[in-house]
Amino acid sequence: MTPLSREDMARRAARDIPDGAFVNLGIGMPDQIPDHIPPGREICLHSENGILHMGPRPPEGEEDWEMINAGKKPVTLLPGGSFFDSGLSFAIMRGGHLDISVLGGFQVSARGDLANWSTGANDGVPAVGGAMDLACGARQIWVLMEHVAKDGAPRIVERCTYPLTAKGVVRRIFTNLAVIDVEADGLVVCEIVPDLSMDRLQDLTGAPLRPAPDLRVLTV
Amino acid sequence: MTPLSREDMARRAARDIPDGAFVNLGIGMPDQIPDHIPPGREICLHSENGILHMGPRPPEGEEDWEMINAGKKPVTLLPGGSFFDSGLSFAIMRGGHLDISVLGGFQVSARGDLANWSTGANDGVPAVGGAMDLACGARQIWVLMEHVAKDGAPRIVERCTYPLTAKGVVRRIFTNLAVIDVEADGLVVCEIVPDLSMDRLQDLTGAPLRPAPDLRVLTV
Amino acid sequence: MIDRRVATYANAVAGIRSGATVLLGGFGGAGVPLGLVAAIDRADLRDLTVITNNGGSHEPDLSVWLHARRVRKLVCSYPKARIKTNTIFAELYLAGQIELELVPQGTLVERIRCGGAGLGGFYTPVGVGTDLAHGKETKVIGGREYVLELPLRADVALIKARAADRLGNLVYNKAARNFAPVMATAADLVVAEADELVELGDLDPESVVTPGILVDRVVRRGAPQ
Amino acid sequence: MIDRRVATYANAVAGIRSGATVLLGGFGGAGVPLGLVAAIDRADLRDLTVITNNGGSHEPDLSVWLHARRVRKLVCSYPKARIKTNTIFAELYLAGQIELELVPQGTLVERIRCGGAGLGGFYTPVGVGTDLAHGKETKVIGGREYVLELPLRADVALIKARAADRLGNLVYNKAARNFAPVMATAADLVVAEADELVELGDLDPESVVTPGILVDRVVRRGAPQ
Numbered sequence: 065m066t067p068l069s070r071e072d073m074a075r076r077a078a079r080d081i082p083d084g085a086f087v088n089l090g091i092g093m094p095d096q097i098p099d100h101i102p103p104g105r106e107i108c109l110h111s112e113n114g115i116l117h118m119g120p121r122p123p124e125g126e127e128d129w130e131m132i133n134a135g136k137k138p139v140t141l142l143p144g145g146s147f148f149d150s151g152l153s154f155a156i157m158r159g160g161h162l163d164i165s166v167l168g169g170f171q172v173s174a175r176g177d178l179a180n181w182s183t184g185a186n187d188g189v190p191a192v193g194g195a196m197d198l199a200c201g202a203r204q205i206w207v208l209m210e211h212v213a214k215d216g217a218p219r220i221v222e223r224c225t226y227p228l229t230a231k232g233v234v235r236r237i238f239t240n241l242a243v244i245d246v247e248a249d250g251l252v253v254c255e256i257v258p259d260l261s262m263d264r265l266q267d268l269t270g271a272p273l274r275p276a277p278d279l280r281v282l283t284v
Numbered sequence: 285m286t287p288l289s290r291e292d293m294a295r296r297a298a299r300d301i302p303d304g305a306f307v308n309l310g311i312g313m314p315d316q317i318p319d320h321i322p323p324g325r326e327i328c329l330h331s332e333n334g335i336l337h338m339g340p341r342p343p344e345g346e347e348d349w350e351m352i353n354a355g356k357k358p359v360t361l362l363p364g365g366s367f368f369d370s371g372l373s374f375a376i377m378r379g380g381h382l383d384i385s386v387l388g389g390f391q392v393s394a395r396g397d398l399a400n401w402s403t404g405a406n407d408g409v410p411a412v413g414g415a416m417d418l419a420c421g422a423r424q425i426w427v428l429m430e431h432v433a434k435d436g437a438p439r440i441v442e443r444c445t446y447p448l449t450a451k452g453v454v455r456r457i458f459t460n461l462a463v464i465d466v467e468a469d470g471l472v473v474c475e476i477v478p479d480l481s482m483d484r485l486q487d488l489t490g491a492p493l494r495p496a497p498d499l500r501v502l503t504v
Numbered sequence: 505m506i507d508r509r510v511a512t513y514a515n516a517v518a519g520i521r522s523g524a525t526v527l528l529g530g531f532g533g534a535g536v537p538l539g540l541v542a543a544i545d546r547a548d549l550r551d552l553t554v555i556t557n558n559g560g561s562h563e564p565d566l567s568v569w570l571h572a573r574r575v576r577k578l579v580c581s582y583p584k585a586r587i588k589t590n591t592i593f594a595e596l597y598l599a600g601q602i603e604l605e606l607v608p609q610g611t612l613v614e615r616i617r618c619g620g621a622g623l624g625g626f627y628t629p630v631g632v633g634t635d636l637a638h639g640k641e642t643k644v645i646g647g648r649e650y651v652l653e654l655p656l657r658a659d660v661a662l663i664k665a666r667a668a669d670r671l672g673n674l675v676y677n678k679a680a681r682n683f684a685p686v687m688a689t690a691a692d693l694v695v696a697e698a699d700e701l702v703e704l705g706d707l708d709p710e711s712v713v714t715p716g717i718l719v720d721r722v723v724r725r726g727a728p729q
Numbered sequence: 730m731i732d733r734r735v736a737t738y739a740n741a742v743a744g745i746r747s748g749a750t751v752l753l754g755g756f757g758g759a760g761v762p763l764g765l766v767a768a769i770d771r772a773d774l775r776d777l778t779v780i781t782n783n784g785g786s787h788e789p790d791l792s793v794w795l796h797a798r799r800v801r802k803l804v805c806s807y808p809k810a811r812i813k814t815n816t817i818f819a820e821l822y823l824a825g826q827i828e829l830e831l832v833p834q835g836t837l838v839e840r841i842r843c844g845g846a847g848l849g850g851f852y853t854p855v856g857v858g859t860d861l862a863h864g865k866e867t868k869v870i871g872g873r874e875y876v877l878e879l880p881l882r883a884d885v886a887l888i889k890a891r892a893a894d895r896l897g898n899l900v901y902n903k904a905a906r907n908f909a910p911v912m913a914t915a916a917d918l919v920v921a922e923a924d925e926l927v928e929l930g931d932l933d934p935e936s937v938v939t940p941g942i943l944v945d946r947v948v949r950r951g952a953p954q
Contacts, residue, residue: 154835158622197835374610378847
């Protein structure tokens with residue numbers, strides 16, 4: 065079996081974002097999603113620091129350091145974009161106005177709990193930023209993460225061992241091995257990479273999986 | 285003794301508004317205050333419906349019905365004025381950003397309780413508008429009202445019998461007979477109209493009064 | 505493509521049902537979306553709960569719905585008409601034919617903001633010790649007494665704007681702004697009636713008051729029924 | 730006459746004392762009033778409580794105060810520096826030389842708004858069931874669990890604007906707006922550093938973001954010390 069590259073993970077997630085969606089993309093892997101939106105779809109990107117309808121990074125030399133995204137990288141504004149203060153920006157996030165938030169993750173539980181802000185290690189500076197707010201208000205929360213941690217430990221677990229970001233919020237998980245929906249009664253595998261068995265995927269997962277009735281091959 | 289006219293009551297209150305003050309004027313008698321601001325003072329008027337730095341009524345024929353004050357009367361905007369939504373407008377009122385609110389009143393108690401939104405009669409439609417909000421947040425709340433009601437009953441009372449607008453908020457009362465400060469230990473008469481004795485003023489008042497050490501004659 | 509523009513008032517109010525809770529913009533005569541009010545009237549909806557600042561006047565505003573007995577309940581700060589020629593709300597209210605929830609204006613707008621911002625409630629000093637806080641939970645915080653107020657949300661918000669673009673971005677005119685930007689955050693369906701529809705990019709990104717993410721439909725004032 | 734303009738940075742920060750609580754605008758490098766940060770540094774203030782989104786970077790921002798040990802406590806959502814060259818906050822924090830109150834970003838700005846709007850607190854779903862809600866009061870409202878968050882206010886707010894006039898009206902530039910309009914509501918003394926001072930009437934009344942009533946002093950960026 066061949067796990068998806070990080071680029072292909074972003075490409076796969078991008079495919080599920082419908083035309084006309086208002087979306088917030090977390091820092092890290094979800095950053096790459098805009099590069100892979102299928103042609104013909106108009107997606108409107110929100111940034112927590114008060115921007116709607118962000119465009120790509122400007123050409124080198126044209127960066128404006130008062131025009132940055134949540135990751136503090138220079139971006140541009142598309143026609144029809146707008147600026148607002150952090151108060152309204154987070155009201156938009158909490159208030160159910162975003163169609164989709166795509167976030168990175170350390171762990172997701174079988175009930176959709178998300179841990180993505182701290183490893184709980186007591187040896188550094190804690191920082192949460194907008195992670196908890198983003199995980200709370202969007203109509204759909206998706207997580208984009210490697211299926212297992214660097215040490216091979218499952219990231220999809222019965223119960224998160226890392227500090228929680230939010231409880232019961234994740235709807236869909238895109239990993240380098242599978243696309244998994246979080247249903248009320250557990251985790252449902254919708255797509256799986258070629259030449260990977262459900263049994264093997266289960267071995268790499270810390271919570272029970274069941275195949276969707278129309279389980280498909282995960283291709284990009 | 286000659287009670288002040290309504291116009292002179294407004295003129296007297298206007299005299300106490302310092303240069304540079306941000307002020308909200310309630311509907312009714314306080315409306316007239318802007319006409320009597322002493323020359324050389326710049327006062328910035330706030331309107332609850334989202335206007336800062338209101339100017340006078342426009343000339344007839346130039347009314348703009350999307351440019352009205354809290355009393356729904358046409359007004360103008362002075363240079364440096366601005367518009368904002370009701371959310372920010374009431375945040376400004378509640379949040380202590382106004383220097384002074386001058387309100388009409390039905391009754392004021394010895395402890396500064398204000399009743400100015402309802403007579404409590406159960407025969408009409410109740411309406412509160414922004415009365416309670418205005419009575420809550422300004423740094424100073426002043427009341428401009430006749431000293432006694434039409435039937436001769438005192439409006440300054442030990443305890444309000446009309447439904448309360450807010451408790452313990454009034455700092456100064458301008459009536460047609462006197463200027464009275466609400467102090468922690470009771471009501472202090474600062475000014476009294478010519479040829480009215482403190483005894484007679486007390487007869488017209490439902491709570492104990494004491495003269496200020498520098499009690500003055502109320503003139504305009 | 506994102507396109508919030510609809511060609512007719514019928515499209516603007518399509519799908520709104522009898523029994524709906526409606527946020528209606530406006531303070532006095534400024535900012536009431538009169539075309540949308542008329543469209544709801546033509547759609548013959550009943551049993552509405554209306555959240556709005558005023559109780560209707562001699563203009564073809566909320567009073568149109570009141571005359572046609574479309575409103576079950578009004579949540580409002582100032583239901584009294586100042587101009588005595590319109591007493592329809594008073595008539596209905598005194599006859600017991602309409603329910604009234606009277607809310608201080610600042611608490612009204614803050615409750616709507618609370619609903620639109622995904623919050624569960626807030627503590628305000630306004631109303632403490634008065635009849636309008638009767639029966640409400642109170643709490644002393646930092647030595648001051650506050651009353652707990654709960655969020656307001658609606659099925660639909662009807663608001664008026666000066667200009668709109670196809671993304672749904674809105675700007676307003678003067679004192680007609682009032683409740684609209686807050687109401688636009690707090691309904692499942694947000695419909696704006698705009699004096700003017702403009703091209704994408706015509707609105708200054710620094711001056712957009714309501715970003716399009718909050719708006720579902722925009723109709724030009726004076727569009728066909 | 731109302732005139733919020735001051736000629737020098739020394740005047741802009743006059744009267745601010747050691748021990749003060751300071752709201753400092755900015756998100757990342759955008760919107761930090763660097764001139765005011767330097768002026769506070771020159772004033773040699775100590776024992777500050779700073780409420781701000783980020784913990785300082787390689788720019789002459791909060792990190793200047795941290796290097797000079799001016800900050801007793803930081804209330805902040807993202808104290809970690811992304812760029813590893815600045816670790817002054819980490820150094821102080823790990824050595825136990827600075828106190829940290831970590832607050833989710835949306836809760837941070839909402840707490841500031843709450844303080845500025847004269848409210849006593851609010852219930853938010855953010856943080857429920859997480860370490861950051863540990864020990865906080867919770868309440869179930871409409872079947873959902875919320876955590877009670879309390880207002881934040883400060884002695885002084887230091888913010889950056891694009892332009893200001895003598896009344897103190899402010900407009901901002903792009904993503905440098907972020908926390909500033911909310912911080913401008915929540916301090917006893919609000920000081921803005923503006924790229925440009927303009928004549929009264931030059932700012933479009935529809936586009937003013939922070940009305941002058943909220944602002945006490947404005948200083949032009951690059952003004953004399």
